Structures are given as C-alpha cells and as structure tokens.
Amino acid sequence: MIVKMKKASFIFLEAEKDSALEKIRKAGVVHLEQDFAGSSDTLTSLNAAFARVEKAHMVLDPKVKVKTESYSTEAAESLASEILQLLDSRKESEDKRSSIASDLVKWEPWGDFDPSEISILRSRGVDLRFYEMTKPKWSELSQTWTTFSVKETKTSVFGIVAVTGDDPFPEIEAVQLPEFGISELKQQMLTEEKSMADIEERLLALAERRELLEKRMGILDQDIQYESLRSGLGDEESLLYFTGFIPTRDSENIKSLAADNGWAVLLSEPTEEDLVPSLVENNKVVTTIKPLFDILEVLPGYREMDISLDFLISFTLFFSMIIGDAGYGSLFLIITILMRFKFKKGGPGFNLMYLLSTGAIIWGALTGNWFGSIGLGNLEPLKGLVIPQIAAFPEIFGADIDSGNTIKYMCFVIATIQLCIARFKNFIFRMPSLQAFEQLGWLSMLLGIYHIVLFLVLGISPIPPYALRMIAGGLLAVIVFGQQEKGVHFLKGVLKGLNPIGLFNLFLDSIGLLSDIISYIRLFAVGLASLAIAVSFNTMAAPLMQEPGVAMIGGALILLLGHSLNIVMGALSLIVHGVRLNMLEYSGHLDMEWSGIKYKPFQKALRP
Numbered sequence: 001m002i003v004k005m006k007k008a009s010f011i012f013l014e015a016e017k018d019s020a021l022e023k024i025r026k027a028g029v030v031h032l033e034q035d036f037a038g039s040s041d042t043l044t045s046l047n048a049a050f051a052r053v054e055k056a057h058m059v060l061d062p063k064v065k066v067k068t069e070s071y072s073t074e075a076a077e078s079l080a081s082e083i084l085q086l087l088d089s090r091k092e093s094e095d096k097r098s099s100i101a102s103d104l105v106k107w108e109p110w111g112d113f114d115p116s117e118i119s120i121l122r123s124r125g126v127d128l129r130f131y132e133m134t135k136p137k138w139s140e141l142s143q144t145w146t147t148f149s150v151k152e153t154k155t156s157v158f159g160i161v162a163v164t165g166d167d168p169f170p171e172i173e174a175v176q177l178p179e180f181g182i183s184e185l186k187q188q189m190l191t192e193e194k195s196m197a198d199i200e201e202r203l204l205a206l207a208e209r210r211e212l213l214e215k216r217m218g219i220l221d222q223d224i225q226y227e228s229l230r231s232g233l234g235d236e237e238s239l240l241y242f243t244g245f246i247p248t249r250d251s252e253n254i255k256s257l258a259a260d261n262g263w264a265v266l267l268s269e270p271t272e273e274d275l276v277p278s279l280v281e282n283n284k285v286v287t288t289i290k291p292l293f294d295i296l297e298v299l300p301g302y303r304e305m306d307i308s309l310d311f312l313i314s315f316t317l318f319f320s321m322i323i324g325d326a327g328y329g330s331l332f333l334i335i336t337i338l339m340r341f342k343f344k345k346g347g348p349g350f351n352l353m354y355l356l357s358t359g360a361i362i363w364g365a366l367t368g369n370w371f372g373s374i375g376l377g378n379l380e381p382l383k384g385l386v387i388p389q390i391a392a393f394p395e396i397f398g399a400d401i402d403s404g405n406t407i408k409y410m411c412f413v414i415a416t417i418q419l420c421i422a423r424f425k426n427f428i429f430r431m432p433s434l435q436a437f438e439q440l441g442w443l444s445m446l447l448g449i450y451h452i453v454l455f456l457v458l459g460i461s462p463i464p465p466y467a468l469r470m471i472a473g474g475l476l477a478v479i480v481f482g483q484q485e486k487g488v489h490f491l492k493g494v495l496k497g498l499n500p501i502g503l504f505n506l507f508l509d510s511i512g513l514l515s516d517i518i519s520y521i522r523l524f525a526v527g528l529a530s531l532a533i534a535v536s537f538n539t540m541a542a543p544l545m546q547e548p549g550v551a552m553i554g555g556a557l558i559l560l561l562g563h564s565l566n567i568v569m570g571a572l573s574l575i576v577h578g579v580r581l582n583m584l585e586y587s588g589h590l591d592m593e594w595s596g597i598k599y600k601p602f603q604k605a606l607r608p
Helices: 014-027 041-058 073-110 116-123 135-142 182-232 248-261 286-296 308-323 326-343 348-367 403-430 434-458 465-481 490-497 500-519 522-545 550-589
Strands: 005-013 030-032 126-134 146-152 156-164 234-236 239-247 264-268
Touching: 005 014, 005 030, 005 248, 014 182, 014 239, 014 248, 041 073, 041 182, 073 146, 073 182, 116 126, 126 135, 135 146, 135 156, 239 248, 248 264, 286 308, 286 348, 286 550, 308 326, 308 348, 308 403, 308 522, 308 550, 326 348, 326 550, 403 434, 403 500, 403 522, 403 550, 434 465, 434 500, 465 490, 465 500, 500 550, 522 550
Parallel strands: none
Antiparallel strands: 005 239, 005 264, 030 239, 126 156, 146 156, 234 239
C-alpha cells in the first residue's frame, strides 16, 4: 500500500529558526520538497568532513567481516585520520617506487657502480663524464679524447670520457650522474615495496572497523541535510518558510506541534505537478518481496499502484517454473536455513528465499524433476507426486503424453490471467473517469487474442467466433473511451480516438498484445533448457560414476561443476526473464513507470 501524503508548508519567525527546525527534525515525518542548496561556513565544514570520512571508507575492503564496536565520534575520526595517513604514505611510496624504477631503466646501460667513486677520482686529478650518442659521433670523439665504451646498441654508444688536470671536456651535453648506484636503487625499491605491503596489510586489518565510518557518514549526512535547510530557507522580511510532505496519518501531530510552538502550517492535497515521495507499507507477508525491489532499485510512483502482492505471487511462480528442479530447490532451502542460523536473525530476505525454494520444490516434485535425473523421478514415492501431463520425463508413465504442449498452454493461460488482472486493476484505479472503460476494451482484446495465440502456437482450432467479436468490441471501446478527458465533450473524445495517427498506434499496440502473451512461453523454454543441461551433465557423468577410483572422482566433479553452472545460469535467467515479465509485460499493462521518489523524512540522526 502506498501511504497517502499531505503537502505541508511551514512558516515561522527567523528568531525561532533553530528551535523550529530542531523540533521538526525531531518529529521525523517531513520529507523536504526539494534539496536545499544552502550556503554557510558550517555547511562547508560538514561537506569537507563527510568527503574526508567517505574517502577513508572507500579504500576499505567490503568483503572483510565487520567487527562490532561501540561508536564515538573521536574513534571514527581517529580511524579516518589513520587511514588517510596510510593513504598519503602509500602515495609517497608509490611515487618513490616509480622514480626508482625510472632511474633503474635510465642507468641500466651504465652498469652497477657507486657514484661517490667518481668524486674520489676527481679529487685525485681524474675527471669522468658520461655520454650517450650515435656511433659515428662517438668514433669522432674517440680520436680526440680518452674514451671508454660501456655499452653499444645498433645505433648508440654509452661511453665515458676521461680527462686529467685542467683539460677541457667535449662541448657536448653530458648525462647527469645518478645519486645512487643500481644496487642501492634496487635496495630502495625493496624498501618501498615492503612499506606498501605493510600499508595494505594495515588497511586490511582496519577494514573490520568500517562500520564506525559508516555510522559517522550517516550522522554527517543528517547534519548536512539540516544545515542545508537551515541556510537555504525561503525568507520574507522576518519570516522563514519551507515546504515538504508528510504522511496523512501524521497530520494532527504536525498541527499540534505547530500550534504549541506558534508556527503557521498549511496542509493541502498534493497537486499533479508536485513530486510526491512514495512510502510503501505492507503486512509481513507482502513485505517478503521488498528485498527484490531493493536489489532492483525500483519504487512505484506516488500516483501508481503498489503491486507488491502481485509481484510476490507471480515471481514465486516464475521462479518455480524457470528453476524447475526440486533438487535445486532443496539445496536453496538448506542453504537458506544454514545462513539463517549463521546470522542468527531473519528478515524479509530469508522469508523470500524460503518461499522461492519451496515453490521450486513443489513444481519440481509435480514435474518429477530431481537434479535432472530420470532415475530419481522414477523412484517411489517421488513418482507418485508427479502429474503426468506436465512431467519432465513423460516416458516413465508409458503413455503418449505431450507434456511440453501442456506447459506451453499453461504459460499462455498464466499470461492471459496476469495481463487481464492488470487491465482490470487499471479500470478500478481510474474510475470514475470515462477513460477507465478503455481498460475493459484492452481486457476484451486480450481474451480474444489469447485464442489466436493458441491457434498459432499450439494449433488449437478452430478460433471461437466470439474471440474475434471480443477483439472487435475491445478495439471499439479503446477508440471510444481512450481519448476521453475531464471537461471535454464525449463526442470530441470519440473524434480524437478516430485520429489516423492514433488508429495506427492502436493497431501496433494490438499486435503488441499478441507478442506479450507469446512472451510468457519463455517460462517453458528456459525451464526446458535447464532440464536439458542437467540431463546432459548427468549423462556425461553416469559411465564414470560406475567405475571405482579416479574415474568416479571425475564423474563427481562433472556433476558438481555441471549442476553448479546450471544453477548460476538459472539465477541469471531469473533476472532476465522472471523479473522482465513483471517489470515490462505486467507493469506495462498497468501503465506503471516505476518513477517513485523514496520517502526520506527530515529527522535527527540516531547517535549510536
């Protein structure tokens, strides 16, 4: 259920600004209409503090298990400071290592020597300079000066020119001597690498304390919101004001709060132009689907419908048919139970997995699919649970059963029921508007096109005469009611529906109904593919499992890897297909855009 909201406009004296905002924040129910772009020294400091803590938090490994510890601002800031100092030290070591690596590459042709020895020779009257030049120039230089060739390439020479006393050097730019020799540089490289390794080890150790930083960021975020509002309030002479949204159920409390403190508050219904936040609340059973919505990051718009229950039911059915294996479902259930005991607390996420796992077990048991094994499916009492008409292995019943066509038929029935429910809900949602009757037209067309799909895909004939009449009647209803608007004459709405461009779009949308129903055949196709993969790996492993020793181990590995791969592919298919049918086909017929803005009340941070 999407909670009804009221638009609330607050007005108070500038002298009461801090006390008013603090009390409104303490009430914790007002969603601000806009992000206030205030400006103050305090806000600048808070943003800088948040950025600092966030930077420290980002470098910590999220996979390290969190260690719970009591919160204090001093501990969080101290942790952030240590991490940032480590980052600075790491950056310094990285720069030094890069410089050393560059020097090693630069001086590798000259060999390993101690640069201090050059100074010793100079003090004894022998001076050396290092040059890199082409072979012809080096040959020319060697005719005049005393030279020593250190290394030669195809085109260049790395060499030394030696002079004594006050003799001049060639008027050619010499290579500057290094500060350290290669041995010393390599030792420095090892030192910096060890320093970096120690820093990484320390950062890994600190990662278990990242919850401190997360709590600190939460508090700073709330303080930033408060200061943004405080410094960005609208003002008129000595009055300040701002607007937000509150749940309708909290209206009386807000009125009482305003009256007790001498503020003015105006509560009104949101207009069509208002960006009203969505607050979705449901009972414990329906809330089971919330973790999936959180993963998908979707939220219905304030003026849309909450389809949490519909989504929960259909997604459970789609999960069961796509996974389609009672063995896999049993694994999911066991893993969920073990994880539940490990974390020692439940929640909607665990409840969802209990439900989905149970659904897969039930569907797999009814189809006789246990790890894709015909042998397991043929065992009693498992065989007794199977409905032959939808059996994964119909051959074990010895009859001429086409279970594939039966499941395809079920897919089309599911499609038609779900899409018709969407249109009927849309009809109820839009009443008493005349345009609501357009939805009954689409519903009639869906029921008629359903029979056409059965004919085209399954060859079920003839098409009942009433099916074509339902399509024609539905088209007429869409044309007549689809463009009706409040305050516009009925006949004008009909004429707008007869617009050629509108009729062409209607034709395309009608064809879309056909593809929407057929789209549900993916439930059969993906389930069949999963079964085929499981059977293939079982067939590959079967001969090896009958041989003792290494062959049996190989067979076990094939089964383990094969079924693990199949489970992963099934999970991906669930996102691609199971979620898609709800988010596109079903939601499309509900005219949902999932454009919700999350309800985030202006409230005081909970100081841990």
